[in-house]
Amino acid sequence: xxxxxxxxxxxxxxxxxxxxxxxxxxxxxxxxxxxxxxxxxxxxxxxxxxxxxxxxxxxxxxxxxxxxxxxxxxxxxxxxxxxxxxxxxxxxxxxxxxxxxxxxxxxxxxxxxxxxxxxxxxxxxxxxxxxxxxxxxxxxxxxxxxxxxxxxxxxxxxxxxxxxxxxxxxxxxxxxxxxxxxxxxxxxxxxxxxxxxxxxxxxxxxxxxxxxxxxxxxxxxxxxxxxxxxxxxxxxxxxxxxxxxxxxxxxxxxxxxxxxxxxxxxxxxxxxxxxxxxxxxxxxxxxxxxxxxxxxxxxxxxxxxxxxxxxxxxxxxxxxxxxxxx
Amino acid sequence: xxxxxxxxxxxxxxxxxxxxxxxxxxxxxxxxxxxxxxxxxxxxxxxxxxxxxxxxxxxxxxxxxxxxxxxxxxxxxxxxxxxxxxxxxxxxxxxxxxxxxxxxxxxxxxxxxxxxxxxxxxxxxxxxxxxxxxxxxxxxxxxxxxxxxxxxxxxxxxxxxxxxxxxxxxxxxxxxxxxxxxxxxxxxxxxxxxxxxxxxxxxxxxxxxxxxxxxxxxxxxxxxxxxxxxxxxxxxxxxxxxxxxxxxxxxxxxxxxxxxxxxxxxxxxxxxxxxxxxxxxxxxxxxxxxxxxxxxxxxxxxxxxxxxxxxxxxxxxxxxxxxxxxxxxxxxxxxx
Ligand SMILES: Cc1ncc(C[n+]2csc(CCOP(=O)(O)OP(=O)(O)O)c2C)c(N)n1
Ligand SMILES: [Mg+2]
Numbered sequence: 001x002x003x004x005x006x007x008x009x010x011x012x013x014x015x016x017x018x019x020x021x022x023x024x025x026x027x028x029x030x031x032x033x034x035x036x037x038x039x040x041x042x043x044x045x046x047x048x049x050x051x052x053x054x055x056x057x058x059x060x061x062x063x064x065x066x067x068x069x070x071x072x073x074x075x076x077x078x079x080x081x082x083x084x085x086x087x088x089x090x091x092x093x094x095x096x097x098x099x100x101x102x103x104x105x106x107x108x109x110x111x112x113x114x115x116x117x118x119x120x121x122x123x124x125x126x127x128x129x130x131x132x133x134x135x136x137x138x139x140x141x142x143x144x145x146x147x148x149x150x151x152x153x154x155x156x157x158x159x160x161x162x163x164x165x166x167x168x169x170x171x172x173x174x175x176x177x178x179x180x181x182x183x184x185x186x187x188x189x190x191x192x193x194x195x196x197x198x199x200x201x202x203x204x205x206x207x208x209x210x211x212x213x214x215x216x217x218x219x220x221x222x223x224x225x226x227x228x229x230x231x232x233x234x235x236x237x238x239x240x241x242x243x244x245x246x247x248x249x250x251x252x253x254x255x256x257x258x259x260x261x262x263x264x265x266x267x268x269x270x271x272x273x274x275x276x277x278x279x280x281x282x283x284x285x286x287x288x289x290x291x292x293x294x295x296x297x298x299x300x301x302x303x304x305x306x307x308x309x310x311x312x313x314x315x316x317x318x319x320x321x322x323x324x325x326x
Numbered sequence: 327x328x329x330x331x332x333x334x335x336x337x338x339x340x341x342x343x344x345x346x347x348x349x350x351x352x353x354x355x356x357x358x359x360x361x362x363x364x365x366x367x368x369x370x371x372x373x374x375x376x377x378x379x380x381x382x383x384x385x386x387x388x389x390x391x392x393x394x395x396x397x398x399x400x401x402x403x404x405x406x407x408x409x410x411x412x413x414x415x416x417x418x419x420x421x422x423x424x425x426x427x428x429x430x431x432x433x434x435x436x437x438x439x440x441x442x443x444x445x446x447x448x449x450x451x452x453x454x455x456x457x458x459x460x461x462x463x464x465x466x467x468x469x470x471x472x473x474x475x476x477x478x479x480x481x482x483x484x485x486x487x488x489x490x491x492x493x494x495x496x497x498x499x500x501x502x503x504x505x506x507x508x509x510x511x512x513x514x515x516x517x518x519x520x521x522x523x524x525x526x527x528x529x530x531x532x533x534x535x536x537x538x539x540x541x542x543x544x545x546x547x548x549x550x551x552x553x554x555x556x557x558x559x560x561x562x563x564x565x566x567x568x569x570x571x572x573x574x575x576x577x578x579x580x581x582x583x584x585x586x587x588x589x590x591x592x593x594x595x596x597x598x599x600x601x602x603x604x605x606x607x608x609x610x611x612x613x614x615x616x617x618x619x620x621x622x623x624x625x626x627x628x629x630x631x632x633x634x635x636x637x638x639x640x641x642x643x644x645x646x647x648x649x650x651x652x653x654x655x656x657x658x659x660x661x662x
Contacts, residue, residue: 057494058490060490062486062487063487063493066456066459067456067457067460069456070395070397070456070459070463071461074395074460074468102446105431106436107428108650109438109439110446165654166653166654194661194662241659241660241661243661245662246662
């Protein structure tokens with residue numbers, strides 16, 4: 001085994017591991033088979049598992065996710081790809097009204113063990129309709145689990161947990177992280193959904209991050225160390241279940257909280273997280289909570305403009321220094 | 327594997343047809359009860375009654391295997407009952423009782439009987455067609471020769487999910503039946519006023535290279551035969567069929583809608599073409615006595631009367647029920 005693997009290859013590896021162990025796992029999506037995915041995140045799957053397990057679909061987002069739902073209700077474990085997460089809007093009925101509700105509204109008569117995988121986020125200059133971080137769209141609806149890994153080994157471990165989950169999971173693969181490399185996941189590696197990971201220990205401030213903002217937080221923490229500020233970095237890894245306990249435990253030590261989100265400040269997941277901390281962890285705090293999130297504008301095309309909207313290392317470092325001085 | 331031979335309607339005997347009739351009568355009486363209970367305030371929220379459309383559900387269900395899948399709309403009481411939900415379970419659900427089909431978490435629009443393959447009633451127009459396609463895909467993958475059926479209204483043929491479903495099912499040659507209950511209205515608007523083709527479902531089938539048929543949806547044996555043939559083709563690997571069953575609802579669209587937007591002569595014409603009357607004629611032709619038909623009527627009346635009483639006397643939904651069944655483990659925890 002190579003000593004590093006890209007996040008991109010880890011996606012295909014994570015799916016392939018589950019397809020090997022469970023014949024009910026099948027994949028469907030646009031260009032995922034012979035073309036091996038627009039982002040090359042399904043490389044090798046058609047070759048290894050054949051056309052009965054890996055299905056190329058028409059451009060029919062509702063049919064893709066709706067069919068995955070019907071298959072999940074009848075004994076399969078489908079993994080549906082929505083090419084860009086922005087396109088979740090084209091099948092949002094399934095995300096908002098169907099998949100998360102059907103078990104509940106039938107009084108528990110059916111289960112929906114499916115995964116919707118999608119390439120999420122900005123930083124690549126794809127403009128307003130192909131760059132959004134939309135985890136908050138999904139987070140707004142009770143009844144869906146949400147995974148958003150930041151490292152290659154978490155991609156594999158969370159993919160295993162997502163596919164094995166009897167609950168529906170929306171799995172965000174960050175476009176900006178696809179080329180990043182990390183150690184390959186150990187054989188049988190599974191990361192339980194809803195367990196945050198402490199990426200760096202620190203004493204002065206807790207930085208809570210997700211997916212693309214994890215490397216931003218780590219870079220900022222490195223710079224902050226140079227300024228004499230010791231930052232702890234927590235990678236939530238999942239939004240549902242949300243590991244509030246890990247955040248509160250960190251605050252017992254640091255008493256300062258900064259949440260770093262790529263989705264817009266308006267309606268972003270950090271709003272929910274910090275409201276729980278304000279409710280249940282107020283006594284732990286020695287300073288106001290800071291949320292650093294994308295500006296509330298559509299994403300612009302030009303790199304220089306996009307960098308204005310999505311929080312980067314400079315902005316994070318600056319805001320944390322302000323807070324540390326509080 | 328389950329026995330797959332379903333006899334043609336011409337080979338059904340008096341006993342078989344009487345059973346279909348009785349089931350339609352049971353649905354008719356349950357729908358009437360649902361209407362009255364709504365009017366008296368015992369059923370809250372909304373109802374979309376299928377009285378007048380019973381033959382589609384009963385005829386189709388009789389032509390399917392017990393392990394086939396059925397997906398319906400918010401106007402779905404008849405489909406739930408045709409797949410084995412009892413009047414008592416249905417009325418208890420409508421009346422928010424603990425004994426309801428979905429333990430009072432679904433209501434009139436979401437009746438579901440998963441244990442007999444009735445995988446739900448959905449209230450977002452068109453949303454369940456892709457699900458039926460997925461269930462058919464799953465049947466193919468598992469090699470079970472099951473078919474999936476999506477029942478939907480005429481209005482549903484103008485939403486994108488309808489066309490996405492027909493195309494995907496066609497290219498993958500899936501064992502799925504698309505059965506349109508054309509009752510000629512989408513809510514309050516005549517379907518012809520918003521659709522460019524005369525047969526909203528059947529006329530679109532050709533665009534997706536699918537065979538289609540327009541049938542009398544009020545004749546239970548006609549529905550039975552059409553669904554039987556389509557299911558046979560689907561099981562043989564010959565792909566989906568679109569069936570447009572022309573029918574008419576006896577009540578308004580929902581709740582207390584008096585349906586005054588429908589011309590009186592049209593209503594009269596359809597009331598003269600009642601699925602129960604048509605089935606009675608069929609029974610007459612099979613030499614079933616009036617007495618035997620009346621006994622079937624009496625049995626249906628008794629079952630529904632008892633169901634009303636049982637539902638009225640059942641305990642209300644347990645408040646704790648609000649917090650169960652979000653996740654597969656039965657719970658609702660979203661955070662640590
Ligand atoms: C996506 C969506 N749009 C609108 C509605 C509101 N609505 C409920 S029923 C209905 C009419 C549907 O007509 P049809 O498909 O013919 O079914 P029918 O009620 O006649 O059985 C409409 C517009 C809805 N539930 N979902
Ligand atoms: Mg209609």
